[in-house]
Amino acid sequence: MKIIADENIPCVKEAFASLGEVTLLPGRSMQPEQLRDADILLVRSVTAVDQALLEYSSVRFVGSATIGFDHVDRAYLQQQGIGFATAPGCNATSAAEYVVSALLVLAERKDFALAGKTVGIIGCGNVGSRVRKKLAALGMRCVVNDPPLQAQGGHDDFVSLDEVLQADVITVHVPYTREGDYPTHHLFDEVLLRQLPPGALFINTSRGAVTDNRALDALLAERDDLSVVLDVWEGEPAINTSLLQRVDLGTPHIAGYSLDGKLRGTEMIYRSASDWFGHSGCWSAADYLPAGSVVEHSESGVTTMLRAAVFSVYDVRADDARLRAMLDLPPGEQSAYFDRLRKEYPVRREFSATSVLVDDADSECESILRGLGFPVVVSA
Incomplete structure (x- = not known):
């Protein structure tokens, strides 16, 4: 079989070699003529997969190494009998750890304690549920809004969007949708953004267009009491540089970019493709992950030690x-730079790859570290 794959999917050539000949291409510039005789197409969120791309191809399976699928016309694939798979939850832990790192940075920078603060989590799926668990370990009170999940039943602890908007921290973890009962396009429009309470901290790691970037830029020009962390932007890679200058922390859509999460995504679409074509999948991401590390922190104080542990893995x-x-580049070079940051992203592991040595008397720190996902080794 002939396989066309985004060049930035890690280990994709090694994983799919058992299924056929793998050709790597830039994901953002894939063209229909490149897919004419392809059997499998492997993409990330930068590639729009639709009739225009696939109409004259022989593609029988599409795999997206992403948790979302708003870049894929699933109805067209189903109509054509083309198999499709994503990698739900593959980078959820990484995205949750990003939120932890950002909160620890801003708590230190603005001199406030996280314990006792209320965090409103919008979207409690793969990412949001992990965020909830980790922030609860930090002593934060979590309130959750997720109408689609609430409609499925089985939970009774959801709150209204109005209640979430009263929280000290609001963090967004929803899929991007324009249709259906719960569209999320510009969920945070000018009206909702202006309801953010005084001193609120707003975090978006879901999709750029969940937040109206122009409205947020205008709001931040008026209100210096707000703190904002953005990992996702409207119009990527041509992002709003005025907004970048106003946010407290801005990153190039890399919240889920741990090596663990990336390889997990590759393995998930590899196994789905193997199943689709009736092959036995034998490739494992675990074989390509480097050995974990052990760190010892002698810092005094729980908060200081937590920062040291987290920042040693991801700052x-x-x-x-x-x-x-x-911001120092000419406008014509900025989009390419944004993409290059993602393509050349340094190796980043998840907390679970780093064991932390703690004193046996420090039970509070041990409990929090375990809640964040660190293996803990207690010294005598």
């Missing part, structure tokens, strides 16, 4: 600094 400030370097 969001590094990604923020790299993106802000875009």
Whole structure:
């Protein structure tokens, strides 16, 4: 079989070699003529997969190494009998750890304690549920709004959007949709953004167009009491640089970019493709992950030690600094730079790959670290 794959899907050539000949292409510029004799197409969210791309191809299976699928015309694929799979939850842990790092940075920068703060989580699926667990470990009170999940029943702890908007921290983890009962396009429009309470911290790691970027830019020009963390932007890679200058932390759509999450996504679409074509999948992401590490922190105080442990694995400030370097470039070079940051992203592991040595007397710190996902080794 002939396989066309986005060049930025990690280990895709190694994984799919058992299924056929793999050709790597830039995902953002894939053209129909490149797919004419392809059997399998493997993409990320930067590739629009629709009739225009596939009409004259022989593609029989599409795999997207992403948790979302708003870039794919699923109705067309179904109509044509083309198999389709995504990688739901593959980078959920990474995205949740991004939120933890961002909160620890801003708590230090603005001198406030996270414990006791209320966080409103909008969307409690793969990512939101992990965010909830980790922030609860930090002592934060979590309230959740997720109308689609609430409609499925089985939970009774959901709150209204109005109640979420009263929280100290509001973090968004929804899929991007324009249709249906719960569209999320510009969910945070000018009206909703202006309801953010004084001193609120707003985080969006879902999709750029869930927030009206122009409205947010205008709001931040008026209100310096708000804090904002954005990992996703409307119009990527041509983002609103005025908004970038106003947010507290800005990153190039990399919240879910841990090596663990990326390889997990590759393995998930590999296994789906293998099943579709009746092959036994033998490739495992675990074989390509480097060995974990062990760190010992002697810092005094729970908060100081937590920061040291988290930042030793992932410090969001590094990604923020790299993106802000875009502001020094001519406008014509900024989009390519945004894409390059994503393509050349440094290796980042998840908390679970780093064991932390703690003193046996520090039970509070041990409990929090375990709640965040760190393996903990207690020293005698």
